[in-house]
Amino acid sequence: MPISPNQGSTGGGFAATLTGTGLAGATVVRFGSKPATITATSPTSVSVVAPSGAGVVDTTVTTPGGTSNPVPFHYVLPPVILDVSPASGPLAGGSTVTVTGRNLTTATSVLFGDTAVTPTVLSDSELTAVSPAHAAGDVALVVTAQGGTATASGTFAFVAAPTVTGFSPVSGLAAGGTLVDITGTALATTTEVTFGSVPATFAVLSDTRVAAVAPSQSPGTVTITLTTTGGSEAAPGGFLYQL
Structure with missing residues (x-):
């Protein structure tokens, strides 16, 4: 006599169905010692609203003809979210978001606002989800699991893709160390600034300004590229390294 689902929240209140034979006229369904609320019966099934519980309990159905064999039911603790990284992503979606916490093994969906995606469960404490396409703005992130x-x-x-409108100064020494002020829009989530292919130390000053320290390079002109969680953008013009 299987039960579906065979696991659920410790708080109870979810629907479950037991199937088998000889179930007509079921009078009591118990999850361990606790009775469930019967919502529908037939000769082959009994639908109930499960009570609260913990651990693994035996589920039984009692009819005028007797009590069924016990079927195990697993109570699952509710999920807990401790961290979400990154906490932002591009409007086009496609960002892999890592959620860490507890009781994530049975996670079935992650909601970004009102859009659900199917997660990849890595362990009881970690899962990943690929962000969907969405309009600009902040949304709630909700994990749904059996618990x-x-x-x-x-x-x-x-967040929208960044735009880089300019930078100053436009040149510096090949030894590096020049403080460069980069201006644009949607810069608040900057994750990397590169001079050519070399990463630079940087600080986000506002949504429209980022300060970066030019790394050492051979003499010549390189492109400054700024990457945010919304995308990447190259600055207009080049930065000139001089002897």
């Missing part, structure tokens, strides 16, 4: 739902403490931001 219930959990909402991240912060929001997930869908």
